[in-house]
Amino acid sequence: MIVILIITCTFLFFLLYQINFFTYNYLTSKGVKFLIYSTAAVGTPVHELSHAVVCLVFRHKIKKISLFRVNGFGVLGYVQHTYNPASYYQSLGQFFIGLAPIVGGLLSVDLITELLFPQIDIKEIIKAIELNLSSSESVLSALKGLLISIQLMKGHYIELLSNNPPRFFLWFFLVSSILSHLTPSPADFIGVRIGLIYFVGIVILACLVGINAVIYELTLELVYYVTAVFINFFPFVILHNVVLIMVGKILTLK
DSSP states (O other): HHHHHHHHHHHHHHHHHHHHHHHHHHHHHHHTTTTHHHHHHHHHHHHHHHHHHHHHHOOOOEEESSSSSSSSSSSSOEEEEOOTOHHHHHHHHHHHHHHHHHHHHHHHHHHHHHHTTTOOOOOHHEEEEEEEHHHHHSSHHHHHHHHHHHHHHHHHHHHHHOOOOHHHHHHHHHHHHHHHTTTTTHHHHHHHHHHHHHHOOOOOOOHHOHHHHHHHHHHHHHHHHHHHHHHHHHHHHHHHHHHHHHHHHHHHHO
16 A cells, blocks of 8 residues: 555656646746746745755755745745765765655645634544555545545535635635745756765665664655645645636736
């Protein structure tokens, strides 16, 4: 099951990246790139701050940071950092620094949801999805469980929309903006690739000393969480991009 979940997460990340890439190119070609900036102003700072926090955890030196900038080169923000290649710990950090926006983005979405809609226990919704995933004995049963979870989530969000439309649309804008900018950039993946060999080394060492079961359980829990959060919020990312494209079409009508 963990292999299927990892494949699912990888597919969702790839799909999210392609959707964002298409939207960016489309809006750029139409001359309405400011629509991208309107959401990037929220999502990019979260993305870059996630990098910066994990840089500090792994004792990397931050030389320069830009949380958000508007230019014509497609780079909306960056964190320039250096590290000691001779340090195993700092080299390992490259792996986690590159993937940090995923965790930072998901935690931010969780926090925003709890602040704007305290009556909705988002953690319980996520746990319900995780339970469906973990208790499924086959792919088919997992899909059935997910369909039930999606129906429950749809009911929650329809209720939120009907009770407080302004707050719901604010929540939708913030959450979808963050999720649309949490995927690691090509430069981030270079860092992930550099640190991956050190991460694999830790896994091998864990197996040799007999704590591979602990590593497996921690990895499984993380995969369950990431998959559940993505399933919960992914429809809003799709809707977010559709809305941007529709607005771009309307603005460029002659």
